Amino acid sequence: MIFNARVENHPCRTLDPTRAALFYVPFYDGLHASSKFKEANLTARDELAVDLVDYVQSQPWWKKHNGRDHFIALGRTAWDFMRVTDGPDFGANSLLNLPAVKNMSVLTVERHPWQGSNQHGLPYPSYFHPSTWQEMVVAWQKRGRGMDRPHLFSFIEKVAVRDEFIRKCGESTRCMLLKCGSGAGKCHEPSEVLKVMSESQFCLQAPGDSFTRRTYSVYIDEKSDASKRIEEELLKFPNEKVTAMREMLIELIPSLSYAHPNATNLGFGDAVDVALASLAKHIQKMIR
Numbered sequence: 001m002i003f004n005a006r007v008e009n010h011p012c013r014t015l016d017p018t019r020a021a022l023f024y025v026p027f028y029d030g031l032h033a034s035s036k037f038k039e040a041n042l043t044a045r046d047e048l049a050v051d052l053v054d055y056v057q058s059q060p061w062w063k064k065h066n067g068r069d070h071f072i073a074l075g076r077t078a079w080d081f082m083r084v085t086d087g088p089d090f091g092a093n094s095l096l097n098l099p100a101v102k103n104m105s106v107l108t109v110e111r112h113p114w115q116g117s118n119q120h121g122l123p124y125p126s127y128f129h130p131s132t133w134q135e136m137v138v139a140w141q142k143r144g145r146g147m148d149r150p151h152l153f154s155f156i157e158k159v160a161v162r163d164e165f166i167r168k169c170g171e172s173t174r175c176m177l178l179k180c181g182s183g184a185g186k187c188h189e190p191s192e193v194l195k196v197m198s199e200s201q202f203c204l205q206a207p208g209d210s211f212t213r214r215t216y217s218v219y220i221d222e223k224s225d226a227s228k229r230i231e232e233e234l235l236k237f238p239n240e241k242v243t244a245m246r247e248m249l250i251e252l253i254p255s256l257s258y259a260h261p262n263a264t265n266l267g268f269g270d271a272v273d274v275a276l277a278s279l280a281k282h283i284q285k286m287i288r
Contacts, residue, residue, distance in 0.1 A: 001028060002125050003073040003107070005261035006272045017061050021280050023070040025056055025104070029095065030075035038091035042083075049081075049095040057100055065287050067103040071279060077110035078119055105283060107275055120279065123271050127190040129260040133267030136254055144250045147198045151176040152234055154200035156193060165206050172231050176200055201242055202234050217245045 004026050007013065014020055032048050039045040056062055062070065074081065081095040095101060102118055111119035130136040152174035155165050169175035178196045180187035187193060197203050202218065218234065220226050226233045259270040269277070 001030075001075065002129075002258050002261075003075070003122070003272060004028070006258060006270075007073075007276075009261050010272065010276070011264070012276065020061075021069070022276065022283060023061055025052070025070055025072045027052055027072055028075075029072070029081065033076055033080050033093060036093060037080075038089075046094050049093055049098065053098050053100045067100055068286055069283050070103075071105040071107060071283075072101070073122065074106060074108040076108075078106070078108045078112045078116055079110070082112060082115070105279055107279070120275070120282075122275060123256040123258075125258050129258055129263075130266075131260040131263040136257070136266075136268060140253050140257075141250050144198070144246070144253070149199055149201050151200040152231065153202040153204055154178070154196045155204040155206075156180065156187060156196060157206065165204060168230055169204070174231055204230070217249070
């Protein structure tokens with residue numbers, strides 16, 4: 001929904017299809033997937049996706065390049081739209097398995113590593129949607145550089161999940177632990193989560209989460225001896241190295257953020273700008 005709202009008001013949008021280099025197919029895939037997740041009737045589970053594809057294929061602009069200049073943006077991982085026939089059914093529909101969709105480009109928060117040749121990764125959205133360049137620089141980048149970080153590392157997780165991480169963090173005087181629990185809690189408050197992360201030198205990301213949710217400035221193999229002494233491993237990095245890694249991430253913030261849909265003349269390229277520019281180049285090479 002965030003991507004769709006941003007594209008609707010994007011300065012590069014044209015209402016003249018003869019001038020378009022890209023054709024965006026708006027579809028609230030996440031809402032559709034959630035409403036039909038684990039629907040026992042597979043025909044009913046796939047019905048809206050099939051209707052969408054049938055409609056798009058009937059349009060004259062599809063026929064020009066057989067859909068290769070069309071794209072769709074997904075707010076969930078690709079796995080939720082690639083139901084397999086030779087494995088367990090965990091509730092996915094078959095949107096990305098449809099032949100017509102395979103001709104399109106797909107933007108998703110997590111592409112399929114082996115079967116996603118037409119899929120391209122997008123950043124996960126945050127709660128921050130700046131409207132101006134000043135808001136980006138002052139509110140995030142300048143603040144990120146100037147924050148006092150008294151904790152070596154932090155971990156935000158549900159209780160009883162990844163017990164070993166929780167135990168190690170709880171035993172350390174250098175770790176800040178935020179337990180989420182069930183129901184409404186601090187983990188559902190952006191300010192609480194941001195406070196923990198912005199007061200830490202490192203933020204732990206446990207194995208098992210989506211690939212694109214990980215920022216591996218430091219990688220510790222869970223099967224290695226180093227995983228048993230996380231604090232000691234992180235202390236090996238000199239302050240200059242930590243500062244340099246953080247600065248690299250801070251510089252990436254604009255291109256990983258989604259600007260406010262009503263913003264104009266931002267003064268920086270956000271995640272949508274970067275995605276559209278890269279996708280346009282990619283598609284132009286394909287259709288030449």
